[in-house]
Amino acid sequence: MNTISTDQFRAMLQTALTLVREKESYLSQLDAVTGDGDHGTAIVAALNAAITASEAATDLKAMFNDIGFGIMLTTSGSTSTLLGGFFLGMAEGIEGAEADAGQLKTMFKSGLAGVSKNTKAAVGDKTMMDALMPAVTAMTGTESEDIAEILAAGAAAARKGAEATIAMKANFGRARNYGERSIGTMDAGASSWATIFEAFARHTGPSAK
Amino acid sequence: MNTISTDQFRAMLQTALTLVREKESYLSQLDAVTGDGDHGTAIVAALNAAITASEAATDLKAMFNDIGFGIMLTTSGSTSTLLGGFFLGMAEGIEGAEADAGQLKTMFKSGLAGVSKNTKAAVGDKTMMDALMPAVTAMTGTESEDIAEILAAGAAAARKGAEATIAMKANFGRARNYGERSIGTMDAGASSWATIFEAFARHTGPSAK
Amino acid sequence: MITKFINATDQITRETLEGYTMAYADKVKLGGENIVVRATPKSMDKVAIVTLGGSGHEPALSGFVGEGMLDCSVVGDIFAAPGAQRLFQALQLFKRDAGILLVVLNHSGDVMSANMATQLAERAGIKVVKLLTHEDISAGLDVPDEDRRGLAGCIPLYKIIGAAAEQGKSIEEIAEIGERFIGQTATLAVAMRSCTHPQNGAVIAELPEGEIEIGMGQHGEGGGGRQMLTSADDVASQMITQLMSKLKPAKGDKVLLIINGVGATTHMEMSIVFRKAAMLLAEKGVVVADGKITELLTVQEQAGFQMILSILDEDHVELLKNAPSNAPYWVNIGK
């Protein structure tokens, strides 16, 4: 797989929604431990909004912009701005109707930059950044020109990053107030972002067309 | 025992308080089934108030008046007016510092009349009247001139009347709204008044001086 | 182990009233033990409005003492009418030629206290007119008034007659306005999770998880049928339908609709219920001239609410909406 189209990206979002929905109540439960118990609800709502907003556009830039603004119009919570900002960032890093491997890497890097406009959180802070940052680093560091391999590297790094949050003390979000007591549970956002990356990879992996 | 003095009546009230206190939570539980769960609390408060108010007077009329107004000043709920009205009624039926058997009967009859000024409830309505009315009837119908015997007759009748409320449908008080559903539980007020009559009888019975 | 923020259980009523009068010291004060009065009394030539009732229902009833509403509330212990002699003390404080209108909710404790105190007052030359509320329809639509309890409908009544008294109307006029309002008011309560008695911890009216009882009174006394809760809209429809059957509002009639939360039920839920009830009224062409979603009269931490519907005459609308009031829990700027 050498390029990715708007339709393929739409299909990736569908897979992400499917996988995240399976984990919806688990993600809310993670959030209940150190937050307000709604992350599963929020991330499902956001991916639904993303899919709806993605329908009109014919090129990637427009599609990502529509997704970003769509999420930020119709969904709520930290997830709204974080995921919304990610897609607005993606839009800034791409032109045209398809992306090749190089463009894909730039696009995800730009997505990360979009999130970073909204939060100072970095690796170690026990947030979704613990999944996103290593994922983007792994993707951009992959020599391969194969999109499936790049996404697989991202997914593996994201999952590892999410697992690492279990041992961390939260520095951002509602969990911050827990201090030491936040240690021992995986961050809900890191977990959901890892799942999204897994969906992206699975969709373009061996079992995909 | 041929007469009863203010001091003896004070002692009877003390015994009543002791016995009722033992049943306090049972009485509140009865009231919780078809009322608001506070009759034990209310009747204990009322007897406490009665004892406090009884201290100053030297004759029965003044003492019963003090008790009636004392209850109605410092305690609350249906019990306040019912028991308060009973003592005001007692006051109307007596003169002097002692009562003999005849005066005792008149005094309790007058107490019942005091209650009846405040409620139209009668035997069969599932209220404290189911204990009080038969008690007074039994007392006045007793040929004996012995106060202990008279009070014993009252106590037995009161208890029988209270037991009979189990099978009744409530026509007064908070239980009235339950309609048929009020059947099956003893009325809290009937139960407590029966206990009070038992205390009166016990106090003047064989074990008393 | 305690599960409420209280101290000694026999001090609850006193401490509640002290805290309340401290928080709203520019509006209310204690005029005697368990007697709440306005900080600045109304002039003597106006009718005084006095009410009585047990504590444990806060903000009711004392929360409505203030300019344009009550002059005085006489408070009993938890869920218990104040004793007659205490009420008589309060009536003595408000003795005046214009008279005292005494609002009594139909519960036997309150009625017995009020009757006894009124007799004492009459003997003392105090002019008292009683107004009895009995707007609960849970006992049935056709039962006599004396079989119907007084629920939170007393509170808009306080607003209306309080405003009338402030305008200097005579006691007969005010009583007529009030009687007319009571006759056109109906209330129905629903309970979901029960509450505990704050003094003895007794669970009042246990309800299984997911079940509701329409018609339960404000002390956990039953009265209606139990059913599973299916949705807010369903409950709202059942209740407003019954209230409309009782009052039979005509197209174009103006009504007051209140959703009174009794404890644990949230304003969120009450708003959802209000929405459906208002929509069903609108379908019949009935105009919601005034509405409220709030906790006026509570039943400890019980979950549930009371739905109050009143058909308003023009003078009621004026007194309710356009006359000012400054009681701590019902402030109205007026026109």
Add this chain to the structure above:
Amino acid sequence: MITKFINATDQITRETLEGYTMAYADKVKLGGENIVVRATPKSMDKVAIVTLGGSGHEPALSGFVGEGMLDCSVVGDIFAAPGAQRLFQALQLFKRDAGILLVVLNHSGDVMSANMATQLAERAGIKVVKLLTHEDISAGLDVPDEDRRGLAGCIPLYKIIGAAAEQGKSIEEIAEIGERFIGQTATLAVAMRSCTHPQNGAVIAELPEGEIEIGMGQHGEGGGGRQMLTSADDVASQMITQLMSKLKPAKGDKVLLIINGVGATTHMEMSIVFRKAAMLLAEKGVVVADGKITELLTVQEQAGFQMILSILDEDHVELLKNAPSNAPYWVNIGK
């Protein structure tokens, strides 16, 4: 099985806002999806006050839209900040030369939405000044402001800056008044029984029977130490002592003291708590110039309350007590 009076769980916010705006139709209306505005807008030459926050906290935040308080509240889903684009829509509605003061409670979702929306607004030539509240002291008395959450202290802030805006003050003046108030306000929350999330039923922050947690946030997020509840007076003392340690009121200082119930805790209990806190303030010679015992910002059916203490400057007293407001849940007649 449902245990709340709701319908479809994804319609809760919409239906809540519809019911609320129906009940208070002469005061508020919907100005867009999840955007609550005044029924009659304020004149364009005055600064607009806008706020944002999740639903599920009713009457907050939309209950405070009205004359003398907010112009607009932008509502997210349950416990979730509205998306930035929704907020931007609202800012567009209130574009004016006088500017928009945007009140943001310090929670990362709200802050991120507000920042993003403000950037969008700036690009569209809309003048927005942000005011961030962070009066929670549960994280410690010396932690930086950004580590402190915004709790119910935002609500008296709305009253104060709303009144200042109504008087025609400039956005800089109003922001200064507000910043000064925030700097002199401290809040501490206590939770007893936990609540369930109305959409997914999750139990947020389970607390064993009889235990309390001082410092829990308004979404069940922990933050303090757990202990057994011993008495209202004990809890009140612990909390007011911490609040005084933070603010260090001097003898003769005027303060505002609010006990904000978060759900199942009764006005009775809150009054008992108010009493003790007020007594401890009085012992230090601090003057309670204004008080409130009520539900302003709730956390579903959770039991507990927030204690809010503010040292008031003279202009704050004026704006808080003597300026009128007519928002559904904070009506003030003024002087």
